[in-house]
Structure formats: C-alpha cells, structure tokens
Amino acid sequence: MNTEATLRSKAVVAGLGCTPFGVFPEEDAYTLGAQALGLALADAGMARSEIDALIVVRIPDYQRFSQLYGIDPGIAFALAAQGRMSGLAMELGASIVASGAARNVAIVYGNDGRSTGARYGGLADRYSGEGATHWFPYGMTSPGAAHAMMYAAHSHQYGTSPLALANIAVTFREHAALNPAAVFRKPITIEDHQSSRFIAEPFRLYDYCQINDGGVALILARAERARDLPHRPVYVRGVEVATRLSGSQFPPADYWHAPMRQAARSIYAMAGLGPDDMDGLMIYDNFSATVLFALEGFGYCAPGESGPWVCDGNLSLRGRYPANTHGGHLSESYMQGFGHLAEAVRQIRGDAGDRQIPGAHNIHYLCAAAICSSVIFSDSP
Amino acid sequence: MIPTPDMLPDPSGPNSPHWQSALRGELVVQRCVHCGALRFPAAPLCAACNRTGHDWQAVRPTGRIRSWCRFHRGYFPGAKEQLPYTVLLVELDDGLCLYSNPAEEYPLGTQPAIGQAVSAVFQKVSDNIALVRFAPLPPA
Numbered sequence: 001m002n003t004e005a006t007l008r009s010k011a012v013v014a015g016l017g018c019t020p021f022g023v024f025p026e027e028d029a030y031t032l033g034a035q036a037l038g039l040a041l042a043d044a045g046m047a048r049s050e051i052d053a054l055i056v057v058r059i060p061d062y063q064r065f066s067q068l069y070g071i072d073p074g075i076a077f078a079l080a081a082q083g084r085m086s087g088l089a090m091e092l093g094a095s096i097v098a099s100g101a102a103r104n105v106a107i108v109y110g111n112d113g114r115s116t117g118a119r120y121g122g123l124a125d126r127y128s129g130e131g132a133t134h135w136f137p138y139g140m141t142s143p144g145a146a147h148a149m150m151y152a153a154h155s156h157q158y159g160t161s162p163l164a165l166a167n168i169a170v171t172f173r174e175h176a177a178l179n180p181a182a183v184f185r186k187p188i189t190i191e192d193h194q195s196s197r198f199i200a201e202p203f204r205l206y207d208y209c210q211i212n213d214g215g216v217a218l219i220l221a222r223a224e225r226a227r228d229l230p231h232r233p234v235y236v237r238g239v240e241v242a243t244r245l246s247g248s249q250f251p252p253a254d255y256w257h258a259p260m261r262q263a264a265r266s267i268y269a270m271a272g273l274g275p276d277d278m279d280g281l282m283i284y285d286n287f288s289a290t291v292l293f294a295l296e297g298f299g300y301c302a303p304g305e306s307g308p309w310v311c312d313g314n315l316s317l318r319g320r321y322p323a324n325t326h327g328g329h330l331s332e333s334y335m336q337g338f339g340h341l342a343e344a345v346r347q348i349r350g351d352a353g354d355r356q357i358p359g360a361h362n363i364h365y366l367c368a369a370a371i372c373s374s375v376i377f378s379d380s381p
Numbered sequence: 382m383i384p385t386p387d388m389l390p391d392p393s394g395p396n397s398p399h400w401q402s403a404l405r406g407e408l409v410v411q412r413c414v415h416c417g418a419l420r421f422p423a424a425p426l427c428a429a430c431n432r433t434g435h436d437w438q439a440v441r442p443t444g445r446i447r448s449w450c451r452f453h454r455g456y457f458p459g460a461k462e463q464l465p466y467t468v469l470l471v472e473l474d475d476g477l478c479l480y481s482n483p484a485e486e487y488p489l490g491t492q493p494a495i496g497q498a499v500s501a502v503f504q505k506v507s508d509n510i511a512l513v514r515f516a517p518l519p520p521a
Contacts, residue, residue, distance in 0.1 A: 121456035123387060134396060134422040137384040137512055140468045140480040141456045149448035149470050156448075156495040201451040201465070246428060250470065250478045253447070 007091070008270050009235040009381035010098035011105075012226045015044025015219035016345045021183050021333035024213045025115040029059045032215030033110030034069055040217035045230050046104065051219070053102035055079060055089050058336065059110045075102055083286055086337025087365065087373020091239045093220045105220040109338040114213045120144065128249050144208060144287060145200040150251045151289035152202055158304035162202060164311055165288040166193035169206040169330055171315050172285065176327025178317075178355040183212050184331045207288040209329035216338035218345070223381060234348045237362070237378035238271030240264075241371060248370045259372045260297025271362075271376045275300050278376075279360045280347055281315070281323040282340035284367035285330050291315075291323070294368040317355060325355040340365055344377045382466035382482060383506055385459025392509045395423035398437040403511040406503045410477060412438035421477050442501035443518065444473035449493040469493060471515055484516040 017039025019032050027035075033056065041048060053075035056062050062076040075096060079085040086109075093105040119125075121142030126132050128146065135141070154160050170190055176182035188206065196205040226233035242259035244252055268274045275298070283291045292306035300321065301309040315323040326332045326343040333339055344363040346352045352360075365375040392400045399421070402409040410421035414436055418429035426433055448470040455461030469481045484502035487493060499515035506512055 119456075121454075123457065125456070131422045131424070134390060135480040136388045136457065137390060137506065137510065138468055138480050138482050138514075139382050139384070139388070139452055139457065139460050139466050145450050145452065145468065148450040149468075152450060153448040153495060198451070198453040198465070201453060203450075249422075250480075251448070 007094045007098050007236070007239055008272070009223050009237050009378070011094040011220040011236045012223050012229070013218055013234040013236065013345050013377070014104065014221035014225065014229050015040035015046060015217070016342055017041070017043055017217040018181065018339070018342050019215040021181060021212045021214035021335065021339070023114050024112075027112060027115070027213060029110035029112045030065055030068055031110075032112060032213060033059045033065060033108040033217065034215075036110070036215035036217035037069065037106060037108050040106070040219050043231070044219045044221070046219065050104050051106045053093070053096050053105040055093060055105065055107045057081070057085050057089055057107065057109045057338070059108060065108065073102070073106070083284065083336035084367065084369035084371035084373065086341060087239070087367050087375055088241050088371055090236065090341065090375045091241050091373070094236045094239050097220050097222055103222055106217060107220065108215070108217045109335065110215040111335060112213050113211050113334070118211060131249055142200065144203060146251045147287040147289055148200040148203040150255055150293070153253070154255060154289065154292065155202070158307065160292065160304075160307035161311070162194065163190065164292065164307035165207050166190045167311050168285070168288040168291050168315065169193050172324045172328045173331045175317060175325045175355055176331035178353070179326050179332060182327040182332040183210055184327070203287060203289070206330070209286050209334040210331065212333040214333055214335055216335055216342050218341060232349050232379060234345050235378045235381050236375065237273065237381065238267040238376035239374070240267035240270065241373045243371045245370055255293040255296065256368045256370075256372055257293070257297050257303060260294065260368060261299075263372050263374050264298045267374045267376060271378070273362055273376060273378070278321065278362050278364045280325060280357045280363045281321050282344045282363060282365040283323050283328070284337050284340065284369065285324060285328040286334070288330060290368050294366045297368055297372065298364070298366045298374065317357070322357050325352060325357065337365070337367060341375065344375070348377050348379050382460055382463045385457070386507070388457050388459055389507055389510055399423070400510055402437070402439070403503050403513055404505070404509070407439055408442045408501050408513055409437045409439050411435045419475060419477055421479070440473060440475040440477070444471045444499055444515070446470070446493050446495055446497045446499055446515075447472045447478065448495060451492070465489070467493065469499075469515060471499060479513065482512070482514045484514040
C-alpha cells in the first residue's frame with residue numbers, strides 16, 4: 001500500500017490488554033481474545049458498545065467472536081492466523097480510523113496454539129503455500145527450515161556468525177528476565193545457545209520462538225480523542241506494509257530487503273522520523289535470524305553488517321537501540337507480533353517497569369516476512 | 382532419507398508428467414504455451430502473463446546450490462528414524478528453484494557448499510516415484 005502522509009498520527013492506541021501467556025488448556029482463541037479485549041476496554045475507559053470496527057486475528061471467525069462478546073460493530077472481519085498479519089492489522093485499523101468509517105477499532109488477537117498442539121512443520125504445513133506438499137518426499141517442511149536456509153545463505157554471502165544469533169537469543173532472554181509476563185526468564189549464555197541441539201541446522205533450539213497460549217487486544221481511536229484518554233496518548237505515527245508474495249514458494253534471495261526498503265522509505269517519510277530518531281525497536285523474531293534481516297531492511301545497518309552490529313550490543317537495554325525489551329517471541333511468548341505491539345505501547349507510556357527505556361519517545365516495530373510491515377509509535381503526533 | 386508412503390505425492394496429480402519423466406531420468410516442468418515462462422510445481426495459471434494453458438518442457442538438469450539446511454527434528458513421523466537428513470535449495474541453470482536432497486548424504490560435520498554446481502540424479506524411492514536429487518559436478 002502507499003499511504004505516505006495520509007495515516008500519520010490519525011490514530012492513537014487508546015486501550016491495551018494482554019492476558020497472561022503460557023499453557024491454558026481450558027481456554028481457546030476466542031476466550032483468550034475476549035479476556036484481552038475486556039482488559040483493553042477497561043484500559044481505554046470505553047464501553048464495548050463503542051467498538052465500531054472489529055479485526056480479529058488468529059481467532060477464526062469474527063461472527064462467533066461478536067456473538068460471544070455481544071457486540072455489533074459496523075465493520076468486522078478476520079485476518080489469517082499468520083504472524084505477518086500484526087503490522088497489517090495496524091495499518092488496516094489506522095486506515096479505518098483515518099477514513100472516518102469507524103471511530104474506534106478493536107484489534108483482537110487470540111492464540112491457543114500451545115494447548116491445541118499447533119505444529120509448524122509436517123504433513124499439514126503450508127507455510128510456502130499449497131504447493132508445499134510437493135516437497136514433502138524430500139523432507140522439506142516448516143518455516144523454521146526456510147529461515148534456516150536464508151540464514152545459511154546470509155552467512156555464506158556475508159560471513160554472518162552463529163554468535164550473532166546467540167547474541168540475539170541471549171539479549172532477549174536478559175530482557176525477559178525483567179518482564180514478569182515472560183514465559184522464559186531464566187538467563188542463558190552464548191555457550192547455552194551454541195550447545196543447544198540443532199532443529200533445522202544451522203538453527204538451534206534457542207533460535208526458535210516459544211509457542212504459547214495468550215491474547216492481546218489494542219483499541220485504536222481518532223487522534224482527537226487523545227486528550228480524553230486515561231493514559232498518555234500513543235500515536236500511530238507511521239504504519240506501512242510491503243509484500244513479496246509472488247515467488248514466495250521459496251525463500252527470497254534478498255532476505256526481503258527490497259520490500260523492506262520500500263516500506264522503510266514510505267514510513268520514514270510519513271512519520272517524519274528516521275532510524276536516528278528511534279529510542280527502541282520491536283523486531284519480529286519468529287527466529288533469531290529474522291532480526292538480522294529486518295535490521296538491514298529498515299536501514300539500521302547496511303546489508304550484510306547486521307551480525308557484527310548485533311554483536312556490538314546495539315540491541316541490549318544498555319545499547320543504542322534496546323530491542324524486544326519484553327523478551328520477544330524467543331523468550332516472552334510467540335504472540336505473532338502482538339506482544340511486540342503491546343510492549344511498544346508500554347514503552348511510550350512509561351509503563352515498562354524494570355525494563356523501561358529511559359525517555360522512550362519513538363518505538364519502531366519491524367517485521368521481515370512475505371508481508372513486511374512496520375509501525376512507528378510515538379508520544380507526539 | 383527414504384520417504385515413507387505418507388510423504389509421497391499422488392503420482393496422478395497435477396505434477397504427474399514431472400513424476401513420470403523423473404522415472405525415465407528426465408527433468409520436466411510446466412511451460413506457459415503463450416509466453417514461454419517456466420513454472421514448477423504445477424500451477425493453473427502463468428504468473429508472468431496470467432493466462433492458462435501449458436505444456437511440459439524438459440529443462441537442463443543442472444544448477445547451483447543456493448542454500449541448505451539439515452533436519453535434526455522429525456517433522457514427518459516416517460523420517461524420524463532417518464535423522465539427520467539434508468535438504469538443498471537448488472537454482473536450476475534454466476532459472477527455477479527446487480527443494481531437493483543430496484544424492485549422497487553429506488557426512489556429519491561437513492556441509493553443502495553454497496554456489497556449488499550440481500546435476501540431477503534420479504533416485505527411485507517407490508514403484509512409481511523417482512526423486513530428483515542432486516550431486517556435485519566436478520570443477521569445469
């Protein structure tokens with residue numbers, strides 16, 4: 001989409017709600033989403049009747065959710081149960097608010113993947129599309145293997161070291177230790193990462209996200225409402241998406257750099273901000289290496305330089321760009337980007353407790369995937 | 382790695398000509414009858430010109446290793462006893478990509494060389510399926 005200048009700070013995050021993350025076999029995606037929405041409404045000081053648009057993600061059916069929750073939004077739809085949808089949901093929500101089609105948009109995410117035994121590989125895998133089954137006799141399956149191949153190519157092309165992956169896993173775990181909501185908080189070392197078992201080599205166990213149950217809800221409202229909100233307003237200062245869906249049967253040879261550069265140009269122009277203005281990053285980390293691709297694609301370092309750049313400590317709370325201060329998918333929980341959006345809001349509000357980034361004015365969410373997406377949250381419009 | 386029956390394709394499905402040719406030691410893919418663009422696996426529509434209509438075209442069985450990974454986790458129940466095994470991403474000299482395996486498994490501790498030139502080897506794994514695997518070509 002090309003939304004340059006049209007969506008800047010038209011929407012604010014009026015409400016945020018997160019359930020606990022973990023193993024909740026008595027819940028499902030609907031009840032987890034409903035819990036999160038209840039928390040978000042209370043946070044915003046809104047009644048459910050004020051929701052005039054509903055976007056559900058990973059919750060299969062908007063109709064059943066609306067029945068369960070007793071709401072009649074003017075707009076209601078579901079997005080696919082894929083992590084690449086989190087930034088897209090934000091763009092759609094901000095667009096709906098900006099267009100005037102709705103005043104308040106509830107984005108509700110519910111994930112019961114842990115308790116239902118969601119598997120990301122094997123005979124049911126369709127990560128690369130329906131054609132995926134053709135490669136089963138060769139044993140090829142899973143998004144993890146496709147990303148491992150991207151990392152192996154990156155390592156060959158640029159000399160990227162597995163120590164960069166280890167640094168990412170260790171740093172995010174350090175942050176998770178400061179986050180009471182994180183599922184994995186026990187510190188790990190570079191050696192722990194390097195001695196953990198291979199899954200799809202060159203990826204090891206600690207390169208993979210942590211599948212859990214949970215729900216997250218965000219309520220977007222018109223920016224004019226900002227001063228009436230009970231919290232410090234968090235503006236959606238920029239939001240942009242670019243896809244590389246054609247040819248996505250195979251991992252991209254450019255690590256999605258081209259669509260990310262396209263999204264980056266547009267979002268930085270829209271927000272009137274660039275990488276130098278960011279106080280922290282929320283980086284989609286389905287796998288550790290995805291962080292490297294995103295940093296290069298959105299211009300935080302040059303293509304090929306992300307490995308040494310990460311090893312310099314830039315992503316640490318003590319570094320220049322504290323990243324995934326909640327622990328990310330690798331340590332907090334795999335909430336398909338929604339935990340990252342929630343943490344961005346907490347950081348801008350100053351609600352991040354022991355892991356608060358001092359003076360967090362602008363936080364950048366970035367996602368490298370077949371749908372590359374980016375959101376800039378800011379305390380000023 | 383020898384795929385178990387649950388991992389095998391339906392040899393009469395849309396890729397049937399590909400599998401039949403593989404049994405004869407030939408690599409064929411779909412070709413758009415309008416614009417000539419190659420595509421594989423089978424698709425009902427040409428992504429280059431958006432028209433339907435295709436035939437099956439033999440392509441050169443040579444290419445280069447674009448990347449690799451080695452499975453240490455048994456996502457397929459039938460492959461659990463055969464871990465680890467290696468999967469290659471091969472870019473053919475005629476431009477298409479294929480996932481495949483090395484014709485001979487790499488010894489542990491060694492790994493495929495990205496950029497290595499390879500050539501197809503057709504390995505029969507059941508009565509009616511031969512897989513298109515790849516072996517390194519000697520330096521030219």
